[in-house]
Amino acid sequence: MNFAELGISEHNVNALKKINILKPTPVQQKSIPLILNGQNIMAQARTGSGKTLAFVLPIIENLKYQPNEALILVPTRELATQIYEVIRDLGNSKVKAFPIYGGVSINNQITKLENGISIIIGTPGRIIDLYKRRKLRLNDIRFVVVDEADRMFDMGFTPDVKYILDQVHTNFQFMLFSATFDNGIRELVKRYSKNKFEFLNLSRDHLTVGNTRQFYYMIDNYSDKFKTFIKVIRREKPKHLLVFVNTKKTAAWLTNRLKSRDNFNYRVELISGDLSQFQREKILKGFKSHKINLLIATDVAARGLDINNISHVFNYDIPKYPENYVHRIGRTSRMNKLGVAITLVVKDEYEYLCHIEGLIDKEIKLRVLDSQGRGDQGRYHNPFY
Numbered sequence: 271m272n273f274a275e276l277g278i279s280e281h282n283v284n285a286l287k288k289i290n291i292l293k294p295t296p297v298q299q300k301s302i303p304l305i306l307n308g309q310n311i312m313a314q315a316r317t318g319s320g321k322t323l324a325f326v327l328p329i330i331e332n333l334k335y336q337p338n339e340a341l342i343l344v345p346t347r348e349l350a351t352q353i354y355e356v357i358r359d360l361g362n363s364k365v366k367a368f369p370i371y372g373g374v375s376i377n378n379q380i381t382k383l384e385n386g387i388s389i390i391i392g393t394p395g396r397i398i399d400l401y402k403r404r405k406l407r408l409n410d411i412r413f414v415v416v417d418e419a420d421r422m423f424d425m426g427f428t429p430d431v432k433y434i435l436d437q438v439h440t441n442f443q444f445m446l447f448s449a450t451f452d453n454g455i456r457e458l459v460k461r462y463s464k465n466k467f468e469f470l471n472l473s474r475d476h477l478t479v480g481n482t483r484q485f486y487y488m489i490d491n492y493s494d495k496f497k498t499f500i501k502v503i504r505r506e507k508p509k510h511l512l513v514f515v516n517t518k519k520t521a522a523w524l525t526n527r528l529k530s531r532d533n534f535n536y537r538v539e540l541i542s543g544d545l546s547q548f549q550r551e552k553i554l555k556g557f558k559s560h561k562i563n564l565l566i567a568t569d570v571a572a573r574g575l576d577i578n579n580i581s582h583v584f585n586y587d588i589p590k591y592p593e594n595y596v597h598r599i600g601r602t603s604r605m606n607k608l609g610v611a612i613t614l615v616v617k618d619e620y621e622y623l624c625h626i627e628g629l630i631d632k633e634i635k636l637r638v639l640d641s642q643g644r645g646d647q648g649r650y651h652n653p654f655y
Contacts, residue, residue, distance in 0.1 A: 276302045278327055285360045286323075295320035297472045301445075302328050304470075310444040310463035313470040314451060319600075321417070321447050322356050329389065329413050330357070335364050337386040338406070340413040341438070343394060343431060345422040347371040347547060348554065350391045353417070357389060365389065372396045373547030380405045394422075394430035401437060408438045414462070419448035419455050425570060428454065435462050450593045482583075482599050484634045486613040486623060495614055496527065499586060501639050502612060503536075508582035510557075511536070513566045514598050516587040518542060521566050524586060528564070536564040543570060569594050585613035588622045592629040612637075 273283045273294055286292070294302070297315040304311055305328035315321045329340050344350050350369035357367045368382045370392035376399065383390075383405055390397075390406070400406035414435065416422065422431060444463045448455055459467055489498050503511075515521045525540040539553045539562045556562040569589070589595050599611035613634070615623050627634055 271299055273298075273302075273327075277306045277331070278302065279331060281362070282327060282330065282360060285362065288361070289359050291323070295324075297321050297470070298324045298327075300470050300472060301325065304468050305329070305443070305445060306331060308443055310459075310467035311446070311470060312451075312456070312459040312463075312467050313445070313447050313472060314449065315447055315470075315472045319472065322353055325415050325417075325445050325447070326353065326356055326360075329415075330360065330362065330365055332413075333365065333388055334412075335366075335388055336410065337383075337388065338390065338408065338410045340389040340415070341397075341408070341411050341434075342389065342391040342415040342417060343397065343422070343434065344391065344417045345393065345425050345427060347373065347393060347550070349418060350393060353391045357391075367391060370396050370400065371547075372399075376400070394427045394434060397434055398430055401434070408434075409440070411438045411440050411442050414438060414442045414444050416444075416446045416458075419446050419458070420450045420452075421570070423452075423454060428458075432458070449597060482609045482611050484599065484611045484613075484632070485637045486615050486634050487637055487639065488620075489614060489616045492616050495586070495616065496524075498614060498639065499584075500531075500534075502584075502614075505639070506582065506610070506612065508584075508610070509563065510560060510580050511564045511582045511584055512580050513564060513584045513586050514589070515566060515568060516589065518544070518568055520587060521568055525566050528566075537562045538564045538566065541565055541567045543568075569597065581609060583609065583611045585611070588613050588615050588619050589626075590622060592622075592626040595626045596630065 271294060272292070273286060274280070276294060276299065297313065297319045301311060301313055301321075301324040305325060313321065313324070315324070325342075333339055342353060344353065347369075350371050354367055354369040357365060366387050367389035368379070368387045368391070370379050370390060372393060372395050376396070379396070379400065383400065397406065401408065416431060422428070444459070444467070446455070446459050487498060487502055489495055513524070515524060521540055521542060525538060528534055528536070528538045539556065541550060541553055545553070553562065553565070557565045583599050585595070585598060589598065613623070623634065
């Protein structure tokens with residue numbers, strides 16, 4: 271199956287070839303024909319599955335190149351920018367798109383809207399601000415996408431999303447993408463699609479990235495976690511490392527501890543929701559260019575990041591919810607490159623590892639360090655047996 275067979279025009283097929291995208295992913299194969307046919311969809315698909323092109327391509331195919339045709343709602347500034355860059359990379363000069371989010375000057379965004387934008391990509395707060403200022407009209411919206419809906423809800427945007435959708439009085443085509451679903455998200459889809467939608471579950475069959483090698487190290491006591499982390503880093507020698515923790519407090523502590531450590535040959539930074547937009551973009555730019563090669567993040571702070579060539583994802587804290595493990599390790603093994611996911615597991619957290627293995631239907635292999643910090647490949651076993 272190729273993009274032309276899905277109904278994508280020759281112009282866009284050639285544009286995809288120029289950026290070395292030749293074969294549609296499963297989410298693209300299932301979504302594109304339905305969206306081209308005007309159907310509402312609720313799709314379960316994880317980050318890194320190619321979902322952005324799954325909705326961007328058919329929207330572009332059906333554009334009339336008029337202002338305010340498509341509204342794409344996202345939870346983070348980074349995701350808004352990422353989607354904008356995907357549209358820009360397709361190289362269609364007739365398609366006018368722009369990312370709209372807070373933390374930057376609103377005046378430039380107002381100017382762009384006044385000049386006419388076909389595809390508006392924005393975070394809920396700034397979209398509402400512009401709407402209330404009467405600088406953003408929603409009278410002509412033909413397509414609405416809610417991307418990463420689960421994180422949108424986790425971050426408290428549910429009332430804002432509903433408010434925006436209630437202002438769109440056209441008979442728009444509704445598309446929602448989420449890695450996980452609860453009753454709130456399902457009710458949202460039913461309400462704004464008038465209960466006419468196709469549900470696509472593309473998450474179960476692709477819960478883990480096939481090229482990701484997954485390991486864990488068992489730790490007897492929490493007090494041993496940091497020194498184990500250092501030993502594993504020295505053993506694995508990752509070149510470009512994204513480290514996940516469960517709380518902002520741990521993120522700040524670990525960042526300070528690593529930066530103050532002598533003979534630690536990594537340039538360490540922290541991505542946090544408390545940073546200004548300028549600071550976040552500066553850190554992300556440094557990480558993408560490898561000027562920063564160890565980035566510490568929480569799940570919420572990292573949501574929407576799209577960074578290639580991460581060799582290792584490291585779970586300093588094992589996630590309490592197994593779905594978050596899937597999101598985390600999906601950030602390595604991009605573009606068919608081999609990646610490694612490593613998790614530190616304190617013994618009394620072993621049940622969380624079992625839940626993860628149950629979700630992904632796969633064993634995560636145990637690795638063991640000796641007293642000198644050297645390791646062996648280990649065999650999978652229950653450490654309490």
